[in-house]
Amino acid sequence: MKISIITTSLNxxxxxxxxxKSVLAQTYKDIEYIVIxxxxxxxxxxxxxxxxxxxxxxxxxxxxxxxxxMNKGIKLATGEVIGILNSDxxxxxxxxxxxxxxxxxxxxxxxxxxxxxxxxxxxxxxITRYWKSSxxxxxxxxxxxxxxxxxxxxxRFLYDKYGIFRTDLLLAADYELMLRxxxxxxxxxxxxxxxxxxxxxxxxxxWKSISAVIKGNIESCKSWKLNGLKHNPLVFIxxxxxxxxxxx
Numbered sequence: 001m002k003i004s005i006i007t008t009s010l011n012x013x014x015x016x017x018x019x020x021k022s023v024l025a026q027t028y029k030d031i032e033y034i035v036i037x038x039x040x041x042x043x044x045x046x047x048x049x050x051x052x053x054x055x056x057x058x059x060x061x062x063x064x065x066x067x068x069x070m071n072k073g074i075k076l077a078t079g080e081v082i083g084i085l086n087s088d089x090x091x092x093x094x095x096x097x098x099x100x101x102x103x104x105x106x107x108x109x110x111x112x113x114x115x116x117x118x119x120x121x122x123x124x125x126x127i128t129r130y131w132k133s134s135x136x137x138x139x140x141x142x143x144x145x146x147x148x149x150x151x152x153x154x155x156r157f158l159y160d161k162y163g164i165f166r167t168d169l170l171l172a173a174d175y176e177l178m179l180r181x182x183x184x185x186x187x188x189x190x191x192x193x194x195x196x197x198x199x200x201x202x203x204x205x206x207w208k209s210i211s212a213v214i215k216g217n218i219e220s221c222k223s224w225k226l227n228g229l230k231h232n233p234l235v236f237i238x239x240x241x242x243x244x245x246x247x248x
Contacts, residue, residue, distance in 0.1 A: 001105070002030045003097055004079030004156070008069040010038035012087035015200065017047050018124065022090035024054050028097040032056045032079050036069045067165035067173040074159050083153045088200040090124065092117070096196050100153050109190035110155045111181060116148035121200045128201050135191040141183045142232045149174040151196040158187060166226070171212060172219035176226065184227045
């Protein structure tokens, strides 16, 4: 089974090498690695070029944002399963993809996800938050639950059948896609009780970040309407409490 891993980047010279190394270090051999860059001017592409012989496809051009870049990668991908690992993130171990393939195959699942840890921007060994996920059950999105998207692996045919990321959502297109797949279409899924990804923290305490959270919640609310789903008006009160639990 071929697995396509997509990394999106824009002026990511400080972090992308860690990301690339964590993909290239995977023990699973049948990986197609795709890097979609938004036209970086900070030296990101110089780092990518160091590994060009081990990266299957590299695109660098202006795009319409993060989700447009992800969609470009999905359209280029030829693997049966697609994972997205952005240029701030790394896989926790060298066998993450191997575990994903094993579990998806044994469970016959169309999507899977695992746990995620947030780490200090300049020290990947210092954990600041732990996102312990769980299996999907009908109605869990109503309680503010959703999987950590950086750990979300999808069989490619689902993108063909149910669509890719909505680029009219600037902050919550990943939430909308997972809501669409799991809550609307009830695709088969499997939860891997293992930490799969480390995600760097960044700017979480500034007002720009708080504003983004508010705008993201507005878009998340819109996601339900876009999919013709009724939702509990309190879901976006519950959602922040899910994050509070990550601190413990």
